[in-house]
Structure formats: structure tokens, C-alpha cells
Amino acid sequence: MAQGFTVWITGLPGCGKSEIAARLEEILLERGADAERLDESQIRQNWLPSLGYGRAEQDGLTRFLGHVCHLLTRNGVLAVAAAVSASREVRNELRGLIGRFVEVHVKCPVEVCRKKDKTGRYDQALQGKLTNFVGVDIPYEEPLHPEIVLEPGEEDPDIGARKIIRTLEVLEWIPRVAGSDYNAEDEEKITKRLKDLGYL
Amino acid sequence: MGILGRIFKKEAAPKRVFLMGLDGTPWGLFQSLCSQGVFKNFAQIAAQGSVLKMSTTVPEVSSVAWTTFMTGVNPGRHGVFGFVDLKPGSYSTFFPNSTHVRSPTLWQCLGKEGRRSVVVNMPSTYPAQEIDGSLIAGFVAIDLEKATYPKSLVPWLRQIGYRLDVDAALARQNPDRFFEELHISLEKGEEVFLRLMREENWDFFAAVVTGTDRLHHFFWDAWEDASSPYHSRFLEYYSKVDELAGRLYEALNGRAVFLALSDHGFGRLRRDVYLNRWLEENGYLAFSGAKRDSVADIDPARTRAFCLDPGRIYVNLKRRFPQGSVLPGREYEQLLDELTSRVAGLCYETGPGKSEKVLRRVFRKEELFRGPFESAAPDLVLLANPGSNLKGATTRTQIFDTEGPFTGMHTQDDAFFLSDRPAKDPGNLHILDASHTVLAVLGSPSLSSVEGRMVLPD
Numbered sequence: 142m143a144q145g146f147t148v149w150i151t152g153l154p155g156c157g158k159s160e161i162a163a164r165l166e167e168i169l170l171e172r173g174a175d176a177e178r179l180d181e182s183q184i185r186q187n188w189l190p191s192l193g194y195g196r197a198e199q200d201g202l203t204r205f206l207g208h209v210c211h212l213l214t215r216n217g218v219l220a221v222a223a224a225v226s227a228s229r230e231v232r233n234e235l236r237g238l239i240g241r242f243v244e245v246h247v248k249c250p251v252e253v254c255r256k257k258d259k260t261g262r263y264d265q266a267l268q269g270k271l272t273n274f275v276g277v278d279i280p281y282e283e284p285l286h287p288e289i290v291l292e293p294g295e296e297d298p299d300i301g302a303r304k305i306i307r308t309l310e311v312l313e314w315i316p317r318v319a320g321s322d323y324n325a326e327d328e329e330k331i332t333k334r335l336k337d338l339g340y341l
Numbered sequence: 342m343g344i345l346g347r348i349f350k351k352e353a354a355p356k357r358v359f360l361m362g363l364d365g366t367p368w369g370l371f372q373s374l375c376s377q378g379v380f381k382n383f384a385q386i387a388a389q390g391s392v393l394k395m396s397t398t399v400p401e402v403s404s405v406a407w408t409t410f411m412t413g414v415n416p417g418r419h420g421v422f423g424f425v426d427l428k429p430g431s432y433s434t435f436f437p438n439s440t441h442v443r444s445p446t447l448w449q450c451l452g453k454e455g456r457r458s459v460v461v462n463m464p465s466t467y468p469a470q471e472i473d474g475s476l477i478a479g480f481v482a483i484d485l486e487k488a489t490y491p492k493s494l495v496p497w498l499r500q501i502g503y504r505l506d507v508d509a510a511l512a513r514q515n516p517d518r519f520f521e522e523l524h525i526s527l528e529k530g531e532e533v534f535l536r537l538m539r540e541e542n543w544d545f546f547a548a549v550v551t552g553t554d555r556l557h558h559f560f561w562d563a564w565e566d567a568s569s570p571y572h573s574r575f576l577e578y579y580s581k582v583d584e585l586a587g588r589l590y591e592a593l594n595g596r597a598v599f600l601a602l603s604d605h606g607f608g609r610l611r612r613d614v615y616l617n618r619w620l621e622e623n624g625y626l627a628f629s630g631a632k633r634d635s636v637a638d639i640d641p642a643r644t645r646a647f648c649l650d651p652g653r654i655y656v657n658l659k660r661r662f663p664q665g666s667v668l669p670g671r672e673y674e675q676l677l678d679e680l681t682s683r684v685a686g687l688c689y690e691t692g693p694g695k696s697e698k699v700l701r702r703v704f705r706k707e708e709l710f711r712g713p714f715e716s717a718a719p720d721l722v723l724l725a726n727p728g729s730n731l732k733g734a735t736t737r738t739q740i741f742d743t744e745g746p747f748t749g750m751h752t753q754d755d756a757f758f759l760s761d762r763p764a765k766d767p768g769n770l771h772i773l774d775a776s777h778t779v780l781a782v783l784g785s786p787s788l789s790s791v792e793g794r795m796v797l798p799d
Contacts, residue, residue, distance in 0.1 A: 288713050292445065292790050294453035304443075311420070311441055313428060323436060330483045331436050337509035338558055339747045340402070340424050340650060341734065 145214035150223045152247030153276040155254035157296035162223035164298035181224035194273040207235035227275045229282035244287040357597035362549030367606030368394040368757035382587030391764035397605045397772045401753035406604035407464045412444040413776035413791025417712030419444040432637045450787035456544040459537045463549045503529045512559035513746040523552040557607040561749025599761040606755035611728030615737040616648040633735045652723030652731035689741045699729040764796045
């Protein structure tokens with residue numbers, strides 16, 4: 142059985158996590174991997190529409206998603222989760238539980254997230270009409286050492302997903318595709334070039 | 342501002358930056374060439390601006406230094422620690438290339454802001470990645486097609502006989518031919534720089550000369566010894582580099598901030614120091630059998646530490662390596678302390694009763710690297726004293742050697758930074774300050790994501 146892993150995509154509401162996760166899943170499936178995507182907003186919408194947004198409820202949902210990712214990972218599946226997961230402590234707890242865990246921080250300023258928000262919830266929260274909103278009245282605790290940071294501008298789903306793919310390749314958790322690695326002939330040429338300059 | 346104010350407000354022209362790279366040219370050499378009159382144009386630019394001594398990365402190799410410059414972040418964030426790196430969880434090595442760089446480059450940041458860049462011959466940019474502008478990769482580019490973006494430039498590059506590099510082996514086989522090739526490569530480079538300067542609508546232009554580094558590796562002794570038959574040829578090459586700088590500066594006609602820098606310095610090589618041999622002789626490393634081509638041939642059960650070029654020491658730590666022999670925690674810390682104190686005392690004899698200390702400093706990884714890829718970093722990085730050339734080769738049977746055709750070696754604390762306007766020396770100038778300055782001059786919003794300090798006045 143192939144070794145599974147979890148890519149945990151975290152960031153403020155509206156930063157583009159779901160789109161990046163969808164594109165990442167697509168690329169992994171195109172490469173023939175067994176990938177599953179868990180999107181917090183879809184789970185809320187389809188299964189838990191009455192779940193509140195209080196800190197305890199949010200942390201509970203994060204832990205539940207993490208538990209599912211853990212089950213998928215230990216069964217050789219590549220799990221891709223998109224969740225605000227505002228609590229650093231809970232994310233670190235999941236890192237410990239899952240083991241093969243890559244944390245991706247979509248670093249997008251609140252102002253940009255607000256502009257992208259089509260639901261109007263950011264504006265409502267900023268006007269005080271909506272409470273328990275991460276980034277407004279609930280703090281988002283940025284990861285201290287995420288494996289990947291998608292900087293502003295990299296939240297484009299394709300750019301973001303490809304950056305994640307590159308890291309997974311470097312970790313050798315997924316096979317590389319042609320282009321990123323050298324073939325034997327190239328390696329021989331590079332070895333010679335480096336030896337000619339005394340580097341090896 | 343009122344409507345008339347907006348109509349009549351003269352928009353300041355957006356700033357552009359032209360950066361000339363001289364691979365491996367030390368600050369000391371730069372100063373000497375200015376005072377000897379070899380650097381006429383550079384001396385003039387420096388007189389109106391500044392030339393500062395700059396330190397570079399540890400280790401002071403081009404792949405790490407240029408990747409640090411081009412991303413503006415330390416290796417803990419961009420993930421490149423040498424010309425070869427370890428595959429995660431393995432004793433096997435691979436050659437990192439542009440696809441392994443885990444932070445955006447300056448030109449990727451600028452591209453997202455709608456600004457265009459041209460990058461020619463910068464090491465560690467191979468294979469060429471898509472760019473808003475043009476890129477022709479430098480060392481260790483091996484295939485022109487894969488080194489060039491956009492591909493439409495390839496036929497022209499072939500037609501003019503563009504050189505991706507000079508054949509370094511010629512330096513020992515046929516020195517005259519080697520010098521000829523250095524000059525041809527410089528001329529072809531100039532043709533490319535000038536055409537792309539004219540035809541591309543660029544905001545950032547990086548033009549790198551790497552022949553300087555090649556020259557130093559083999560002919561540093563000729564620079565130091567005026568009676569050497571190659572001394573005048575060494576100076577002649579540098580006078581051509583200076584003429585090139587003059588023509589590039591003239592072509593800019595004041596329409597860009599002109600910067601120049603080197604990625605590391607150079608000095609005289611006195612001894613090659615084979616650190617894996619030292620580890621072996623001191624009981625830290627053992628090989629499985631007679632084969633000792635690389636660190637992949639070590640016996641993990643009997644190895645506590647091993648080294649990759651130039652002075653990167655990895656502890657064979659449990660959980661980090663498949664057959665790690667050192668426990669994390671106290672055992673790991675004790676081993677680091679022991680290695681640091683023992684290797685720091687390493688000396689070689691220079692004459693009866695005389696010896697030279699090999700190392701200037703031993704760094705722990707957390708002193709040099711900070712970021713998500715810190716875990717892939719070597720545990721210790723050694724910085725040599727002038728003359729001691731640290732090596733990670735596994736095949737040698739003695740610690741010290743002076744064989745080989747090389748007379749020059751990289752140095753860490755005497756690269757240079759030149760600007761055509763007065764710079765404010767922030768003290769301990771570092772190559773990351775150069776990256777920061779490029780983005781700051783260009784007014785890039787990406788400035789907040791890079792390290793370093795602004796060197797030019799606002």
C-alpha cells in the first residue's frame with residue numbers, strides 16, 4: 142500500500158483555500174494518485190448547516206476533519222483539507238496525530254479577503270452584525286513553521302497548487318514528473334561540470 | 342488633490358534596476374583593479390556612487406549565494422543548501438535546480454505586479470522557468486533549449502554562438518584556448534545583454550558574468566604573482582569586463598539605477614581539507630565496504646556524522662535518516678558540542694613547528710537558517726580560514742592535500758556591492774541587503790516578504 146499523507150490548507154475565510162485544494166486534488170488525481178478532498182465550507186453546507194461559528198465549535202470541526210484525514214492517511218490516501226482552522230494549538234495537535242502532514246498557510250491580508258468575499262459576511266462582521274468571525278473578532282493564529290507559505294499573489298489556485306506539488310516532490314511523497322529531475326545523461330554532464338571546478 | 346492638480350501632476354517615471362553580476366569577484370580585487378587603472382569605468386561609477394564590502398551566505402558557494410540573492414530569503418526558506426543536497430530521509434544526493442527553489446524569485450514577485458524582468462546567465466536558474474520577460478539560465482545549464490525562456494530566443498542564440506559557460510577543463514588542458522573561450526563567452530554575453538536591453542520592455546535586468554569565477558579557480562596565483570606568464574592575461578580579461586560595464590552603463594543612459602555585485606569573494610587556495618576523511622579517522626564515520634564513491638556508501642550503523650561539500654556536516658540522526666544512529670536530544674547535542682570543539686582545532690603544518698588553523702568558525706544550523714526548510718539543513722556548517730578549502734569528497738585517503746589544478750577558492754566575507762549613487766553602509770552588509778535594495782528601489786509591494794535592508798537612500 143502506498144504511504145498516505147495530509148495536506149492541510151489553512152488561512153482566513155475567503156483567502157482561496159477551497160479553490161487551491163480543488164486544483165491540488167485535480168493534479169493529484171491526474172497523476173493517478175488516490176486523493177480525497179475535505180472542504181470545511183462544503184461540510185458545513187451539506188452536513189452541518191446548523192453548526193455555529195463559536196471558537197469551541199470551530200475547533201471541534203477542525204478536530205473532526207483532522208480525524209478523517211488521519212484515517213485516510215493511515216490507509217494510504219492522499220488527503221487534502223481546506224479549513225480555516227484558526228487555532229495553532231489544534232493544528233499542531235493534528236500534525237502530531239497524522240504524522241505525514243504538510244501545513245500550507247495561505248497568507249492573504251484581511252482586506253484582500255474582504256474584497257474577494259462574495260457572501261457579504263466580512264462586511265457584516267466588520268459592521269458588528271455578525272459575530273464569531275475569524276479575522277475580525279476571532280483571531281487567526283498564523284502557523285509558525287508551515288511547510289509552505291502561499292504569499293499574496295500565490296493564492297491563484299494553479300500557482301498555489303503547483304507550489305504544493307513541488308514541495309511534495311522534494312519530500313518524495315509523490316513521484317516527480319519529467320522536467321524537475323535530471324536524467325542519467327544530464328547528471329553525468331553536471332557531475333563533470335562541477336568536478337571541473339572542484340566542487341565535488 | 343484637486344482635478345487640476347491631478348492633470349498637471351507630472352508622474353515620476355517608474356524606477357528600473359540594472360544589476361551586473363560578477364561571479365566570485367572579491368571586494369579586495371575590485372579595489373586593486375580600480376587603483377591600478379584596470380577598472381576605469383567601474384572606478385568612475387564607484388566614485389559617483391559607492392562600492393562596499395559585502396558578506397555572502399555560509400556556505401559560500403554560488404548555488405546557495407545566487408539562490409539567496411534571487412529570492413531575498415535565507416536557505417531555510419528557499420531550501421537550497423549546496424550544489425548537491427540530500428534527498429529527504431536518505432543518504433542519496435541530488436542536484437538542486439530551479440524547480441527546487443521553494444521561495445518566489447525577485448522576478449516572479451515583480452511579474453505578479455505587472456513588471457517585466459530580464460535575467461541572463463544567473464547561476465541556479467536552470468531549467469528556465471516561465472517569466473514575465475526573458476531568462477537565459479546560467480551555471481549549471483547544460484541544454485540551451487531548456488535554459489531559455491521564451492523559446493523563440495533559441496534560434497538567435499544558436500546563430501550568434503552564445504555560450505552557456507566556458508569549458509573549465511580547458512584551463513588545464515589548453516590555457517590559451519581557455520582564455521580565448523573566456524573572451525568569446527564575454528563577447529556573446531554582451532551581444533545578448535545589449536539586444537535584450539534594447540528590445541525588452543524591462544523593469545529589472547540582471548546580467549551576470551561567470552567567466553570571472555572560472556578565471557579565479559585556475560589562475561588566482563597569476564593575479565597574485567606579477568611575474569606569472571598569465572598575470573597580464575588575468576588583467577586583460579578584467580579590463581574587457583570593465584569595458585563591457587562601461588558600454589552597458591552608457592546604454593542605460595541614466596534610465597535605471599545601476600548596481601553590481603559578486604556572489605562571493607575569492608582567495609588563494611593553500612590546502613584542500615577532506616572532512617569526511619577527518620570524520621573517518623576520528624571515529625565518526627565508516628564505510629560499508631571498499632566502495633566509497635559518495636555518502637550513500639557509508640555504513641549507517643557505524644556512522645555518526647558525514648559531510649557534504651564544502652563544509653556541511655550532517656548528524657546521522659534517528660528518524661531523520663533511515664538508519665540513523667544518533668538519538669535526538671542529549672546524545673545529538675553532545676555530539677554537536679564534541680564535533681564543534683574537535684573540528685575547531687584542526688590544523689595543518691606549514692613548516693617546521695608552524696601550522697595554520699583550518700576553521701574560522703563552526704555554525705550550528707539555527708545560527709544560519711530560519712524557515713520551513715530548516716529541517717533539511719546541515720547540522721553544522723564550517724567556515725574556513727583563508728587558504729583552507731573544505732571538501733566533502735569521500736574518495737580521499739588523507740585529510741590534507743594540495744593536488745589539483747586549482748589555485749583559487751571561494752571566500753565568504755569579501756564580496757562587493759556597487760551602486761551608481763551613494764549608498765548608506767548599514768554595517769555588516771550582506772547579499773540579502775542587495776536583494777532587498779532591488780525590490781525597494783523598484784517600489785515593489787513584495788518587499789515585506791524578503792529579508793535584508795535597504796542600502797540606498799529612499
